[in-house]
Amino acid sequence: MQTKEPLAIVWLKRDLRLQDNEAIFNALNTGKKVLLLYVFEEFLIKDPHYDIRHWNFIKESIIDLNKELIQYNSKILAVNSEVAATINQLMQHYHIQDLFSHQETGLLCTYHRDQKITRYCHNNLINWTENIWNGVLRGVQNRRGWVGQWTAYMESPLIDFNPKNQLLTIKEIEHLETLFTVTDLSTPIITPIQKGGVTEALKYQNTFFKERYINYTKGISKPELAQESCSRLSPYLAWGNLSTRQVWHAAKNIRPLSKNKKDLDAFTSRLKWQAHFIQKFEMEHTMEDSSINKGYHMLKKSISVKYQKAWQTGQTGVPMIDACMRCLNETGYLNFRMRAMIVSFFTHLLWQPWQDCAVYLSKMFIDFEPGIHFAQVQMQAGETGINTLRIYNPVKNGYEFDTNANFIRKWVPELAHLQTKHIHEPYAMTPLEQNLFNIKLGVDYPEPIIDLKENRKRASKILWEMKNDPLVMQENDRILAKHTLNKSTLNIAG
Numbered sequence: 001m002q003t004k005e006p007l008a009i010v011w012l013k014r015d016l017r018l019q020d021n022e023a024i025f026n027a028l029n030t031g032k033k034v035l036l037l038y039v040f041e042e043f044l045i046k047d048p049h050y051d052i053r054h055w056n057f058i059k060e061s062i063i064d065l066n067k068e069l070i071q072y073n074s075k076i077l078a079v080n081s082e083v084a085a086t087i088n089q090l091m092q093h094y095h096i097q098d099l100f101s102h103q104e105t106g107l108l109c110t111y112h113r114d115q116k117i118t119r120y121c122h123n124n125l126i127n128w129t130e131n132i133w134n135g136v137l138r139g140v141q142n143r144r145g146w147v148g149q150w151t152a153y154m155e156s157p158l159i160d161f162n163p164k165n166q167l168l169t170i171k172e173i174e175h176l177e178t179l180f181t182v183t184d185l186s187t188p189i190i191t192p193i194q195k196g197g198v199t200e201a202l203k204y205q206n207t208f209f210k211e212r213y214i215n216y217t218k219g220i221s222k223p224e225l226a227q228e229s230c231s232r233l234s235p236y237l238a239w240g241n242l243s244t245r246q247v248w249h250a251a252k253n254i255r256p257l258s259k260n261k262k263d264l265d266a267f268t269s270r271l272k273w274q275a276h277f278i279q280k281f282e283m284e285h286t287m288e289d290s291s292i293n294k295g296y297h298m299l300k301k302s303i304s305v306k307y308q309k310a311w312q313t314g315q316t317g318v319p320m321i322d323a324c325m326r327c328l329n330e331t332g333y334l335n336f337r338m339r340a341m342i343v344s345f346f347t348h349l350l351w352q353p354w355q356d357c358a359v360y361l362s363k364m365f366i367d368f369e370p371g372i373h374f375a376q377v378q379m380q381a382g383e384t385g386i387n388t389l390r391i392y393n394p395v396k397n398g399y400e401f402d403t404n405a406n407f408i409r410k411w412v413p414e415l416a417h418l419q420t421k422h423i424h425e426p427y428a429m430t431p432l433e434q435n436l437f438n439i440k441l442g443v444d445y446p447e448p449i450i451d452l453k454e455n456r457k458r459a460s461k462i463l464w465e466m467k468n469d470p471l472v473m474q475e476n477d478r479i480l481a482k483h484t485l486n487k488s489t490l491n492i493a494g
């Protein structure tokens with residue numbers, strides 16, 4: 001009987017890079033032949049949190065990796081299948097005892113899939129080694145010592161990619177492809193959404209550290225300026241084209257000569273927030289569809305399809321909200337403050353459940369990262385109990401952060417010809433002014449779908465009262481004990 005050649009498999013997920021990839025490093029360390037595998041899983045493709053834009057980003061990332069892998073005469077095996085079924089097929093040709101991947105802090109459906117894979121590996125005598133993802137720790141009960149461990153992880157050396165002829169060759173992979181439905185990796189060439197891949201990620205990183213970061217704090221809340229002055233690294237971090245540790249090291253390297261250390265430090269502190277929120281989700285996975293503070297489970301809101309549709313499509317009659325939603329739908333990006341504002345509008349002013357808004361936004365954000373996303377949506381909805389309740393006034397935010405209304409002009413072109421004050425508050429125009437400026441509210445642009453002042457009052461009253469509810473307060477203590485960090489440790493200096 002012919003013996004099969006041993007093969008170690010790297011199951012790529014949200015770690016679509018070769019450098020500083022511990023799963024690949026560990027697989028190569030076995031000394032065996034190594035296959036890099038990406039499985040496009042049907043259950044995830046169909047999951048309501050995901051959109052075609054995410055799968056295109058992943059495909060672009062794989063194409064980019066394949067370009068890099070040509071020099072090693074290899075490529076990624078990308079198939080439409082299930083992970084266990086894929087390994088089963090591969091076992092027809094190879095002796096498989098080793099599977100490597102990063103730990104995933106993902107949706108409940110990926111947790112259940114991982115439980116299945118654990119059983120599968122156990123039954124098939126496969127060792128599944130999962131390594132830490134960006135400093136997020138598994139199985140911890142509280143945050144004692146967390147910052148120290150996270151910092152030590154970030155400060156540790158980057159891992160080099162050095163395959164020494166171990167990767168399966170292109171020819172061998174093409175032979176394997178005959179066993180599978182191979183994924184069609186083609187994607188639209190021109191798109192307003194950030195493209196995936198390490199090459200793109202490095203372009204954003206390099207331009208940011210070269211000059212863009214200088215305006216980081218000045219621009220972070222402004223929807224137009226933030227597009228330039230923020231790093232725009234979030235999708236590359238979320239899908240792992242870059243590890244957080246790579247970005248951390250790059251920031252540290254330029255710091256000694258930087259004349260804008262304040263901006264640089266404001267940026268690197270966000271990298272710590274990233275892990276902080278994902279860690280929270282890792283320790284509180286029910287946050288995907290229930291409020292972390294159980295006291296808010298009694299808060300019931302009735303669903304309005306009309307309101308939700310108007311919000312999703314940017315037709316609420318509140319220009320700043322409509323501009324944000326249209327921009328997000330088209331580009332997959334919004335800066336932090338505007339994300340917070342659209343959540344507040346949906347949950348407070350439209351009085352809709354945060355869960356519905358979380359699902360829609362996860363589809364639209366090209367950087368959808370479950371750990372950050374659910375925690376942030378709940379925080380902005382005011383359902384954590386421990387955070388300050390903020391009900392954003394979209395008109396005030398418009399005047400403050402889009403002072404000349406350029407952002408609204410761009411995304412709500414039907415208002416572009418108006419004077420700035422009318423762009424911010426078109427509903428305040430008299431019939432005579434509407435006539436004069438050639439616009440008819442309710443025809444050319446919607447009247448506001450709600451009364452901003454009244455709805456704000458209602459939300460404020462209910463949510464402030466709930467803060468004193470005994471269960472909310474009891475839950476506050478639990479959350480603080482389990483998840484909070486010393487505030488000063490969230491800022492890094494030097």
Ligand SMILES: Cc1cc2nc3c(=O)[nH]c(=O)nc-3n(C[C@H](O)[C@H](O)[C@H](O)COP(=O)(O)OP(=O)(O)OC[C@H]3O[C@@H](n4cnc5c(N)ncnc54)[C@H](O)[C@@H]3O)c2cc1C
Pocket residue numbers: 230231232233234235237238267270271273274275277334335336337339340343365367368369370372373376377380
């Ligand atoms: C309702 C809501 C949902 C969000 N959902 C996501 C999400 O799914 N994925 C995601 O990456 N970010 C999310 N954020 C956080 C933040 O808005 C984005 O990370 C940021 O706008 C991305 O742009 P950037 O890469 O230019 O950020 P930069 O300001 O340049 O920050 C650098 C990196 O730090 C991390 N970061 C920045 N701000 C935060 C924050 N407040 N909390 C945690 N990490 C942060 C991100 O990884 C980001 O790429 C959400 C915020 C809100 C209010």
